[in-house]
Amino acid sequence: MPATTDPRGGPWCEDVPLPGLDLEPRSTSSGPSANSRPYSATLPPTPEAIAAFWAKVVRAPGDGHWLFTGAVSGVDGYGRLSWREGGVSRTESAHRFALLLDGIDLAGVVAEHRCNEPLCVRVDPDHLIPSTQAANLNYAVACGRTGIIRTSLRRQDRHARSLAVRNAVSGGWDPIAYSAASGNTAPLDTPSLF
Ligand SMILES: [Zn+2]
Structure with missing residues (x-):
C-alpha cells in the first residue's frame, strides 16, 4: 500500500463532487464525440479538390464516358473523393462531385447514370443527370438506401467491376481494355438495355 495515499483520492469518491466544487459533467471532456473529425455535408469543393478530381478523369473520345x-x-463501387478545408472534411461520390461542379445543389438530388457506367462523371443527358422528380428514390435515400442496389451481392459485383474498369483505363483511354473490363461488348452507338 503506497505511503502517500490521499484518503479523498480513492476510486470510491472519484465522481463525488467535493463541497464548493462545481464539477462539469465528465462527458464534456471525454467520450467518442471528442475524437470525431469535423464533417460538413455542405463544404464547397476546394480548388485543390477540383484539380485532384479532374486529374483522375480519363475521357473517351467523342460522346464517350x-x-x-x-x-x-x-461500399457501393462508385468513385469517391474526400477533401478538407479549415479542419472540416467532406466525402462525396465522384459522380455527385461532378454534379456539384456543374453548379447543381445536391440537396434532395438523385444522381442518375443514363449511360450505365458507375464511374462515369460526364454531366450530360446521355451520361449523368440530376434527378429530382422521382419521389420514390428520394424516399429511399432518406431511408438510407440508394434505391438502386438492393443486395450486397450486387454491391460486390459493382465494386469488382469498377476496380476492373478503373485499372483498364487508368493509363489512358483504351477501348479494348475498357470493353473487356466493363463487360460492355456492344457497339458504342447501341443504347444501353438497362
Ligand atoms: Zn457515361
Whole structure:
C-alpha cells in the first residue's frame, strides 16, 4: 500500500463532487464525440479538390464516358473523393462531385447514370443527370438506401467491376481494355438495355 495515499483520492469518491466544487459533467471532456473529425455535408469543393478530381478523369473520345480513376468505394463501387478545408472534411461520390461542379445543389438530388457506367462523371443527358422528380428514390435515400442496389451481392459485383474498369483505363483511354473490363461488348452507338 503506497505511503502517500490521499484518503479523498480513492476510486470510491472519484465522481463525488467535493463541497464548493462545481464539477462539469465528465462527458464534456471525454467520450467518442471528442475524437470525431469535423464533417460538413455542405463544404464547397476546394480548388485543390477540383484539380485532384479532374486529374483522375480519363475521357473517351467523342460522346464517350468520362471515367473517374481515383478511389473506388468498397461500399457501393462508385468513385469517391474526400477533401478538407479549415479542419472540416467532406466525402462525396465522384459522380455527385461532378454534379456539384456543374453548379447543381445536391440537396434532395438523385444522381442518375443514363449511360450505365458507375464511374462515369460526364454531366450530360446521355451520361449523368440530376434527378429530382422521382419521389420514390428520394424516399429511399432518406431511408438510407440508394434505391438502386438492393443486395450486397450486387454491391460486390459493382465494386469488382469498377476496380476492373478503373485499372483498364487508368493509363489512358483504351477501348479494348475498357470493353473487356466493363463487360460492355456492344457497339458504342447501341443504347444501353438497362
Ligand atoms: Zn457515361
